[in-house]
Amino acid sequence: METHVSHVNEEDSEDPGAAPYGNFINYYSFNPPENRLSLIPQTLLQNIGLDSERVLILDVGCNSGDLSVALYKHLLHEEASVSDFSKREVYLLGFDLDQDLILRAQNSNPLPQNIQFIPLDITDGAKSQAVLESHLGRFGCPRFHLCTCFAVTMWVHLNHGDEAFLSLLSRLASLCEFLLLEAQPWKCYRSAARRLRKLGRSDFDHFKTLEIRGDMAAHAREHLEKQCSMDMVQSFGNTSWDRSLLLFKRR
Template sequence: MVNDQIQHGSYRQYYDKFRPQDSRPRQLENCLLPWIAQRLTTGQPVRMLDIGCNSGKLTEAVLTTVRNALPEKCCSMLGVDIDDRLIEQANQEYQSVGLSFAQADMFAVAKGEAPGNPVDAALLQEGAKQFEIIFCFSILMYVHLNHGEEGLKSVLDYVCRRAKLLVLELQSWSKYRDHVRRMRREGGGDYPLYPTLIWKGNNGQLERFICDYVIRKGFEVLDNSLDKNEFCRSVIVFASNS
């Protein structure tokens, strides 16, 4: 069970043990809210998706931040996570109109292999084709390690088709190496595709591979703040050109 948490990053009590103070809602406020105000028409709802929502604490905090800043808009947020027990916890702890949680393996969703696909179901229910904002906070490393470049590209392709604004918090290559060592140390074995990875490298090289791919999908970098968060990770915000 511990190995499953390490393999997919679905840590229990993540926010209590590792991130009791979280600066990300504050960091996002400066770049997200002006974009929302400029790009969305009056009365247009703000639909959001948080991929890898864990127990829902950050999901709820981001939704609250947007709602407080834009009280005239109808804001909603769907959080998805691969771990059904974390989803159960999120549903128990955060009960709010417009806030919902569902279990989903985003690799399976991207490959069209997820039964009931709650992401597309949420859009269909709203009669929409895209979310205004999709968040991927420190989750893509696990897709990359488990499914290689092709798996990561599949997930990026999927979210790029469904996002007007895409927010990525990317782990560095040194974090990848630390995590692989931890996986072995805890008895979880190896990630079989790790030795084959081409997207890698220190000093931002790995992050550039991912950012360049998103840009080729029709996005521009809206904000790449040098104001690192408490985990020394930048939050990169992309806006669709379409």
């Protein structure tokens, strides 16, 4: 079965439709971490100049934490053992709005000294701002060095509308020096809406009235560059689900 996992797409899987906020229970069984990690160089931290200092990483929408942990280990490839990981000053904070998924992440976390998972909703501006600022304050940092946001933008967009989509991008840009973004393409929006209808649920509140459509990665890039003082510095190509991984840097 494992040899076929990377070829499963959202439309073929039976699980995705049950989560209108993207909080799939067994997400990594049909989209394993390797789908993204195969595109991200292990030397990413060194490449962007974050190899010789304390590094804070934020993973927005971490689900059950599988990708967060795999990414952490991927980026710290030089260390082989758990004890070695704890000596590096690289810390990852992952959050998700689903408390059950966060409990899973916490219970399976192999590196609690360096990786932390908390329940938080990025669209709850005041609360999430306070929590993240408090976390940064513990380390004396004004913002995260690297923020990752994998397959989150569509769910905010579908459930909260165009303004929330742009606000999310602005918020991410304000939180970090580097942003690694995976925005779902428009075909995923249509698939998500179709799956919801097949389950007999009402459509997403904003799907039919969204004005931001089409090339979603291009829309995200335009907003980040024109409104958020960020520049795209690299594209790591497309995942097996045809989603681009884009790296942005604060000017």
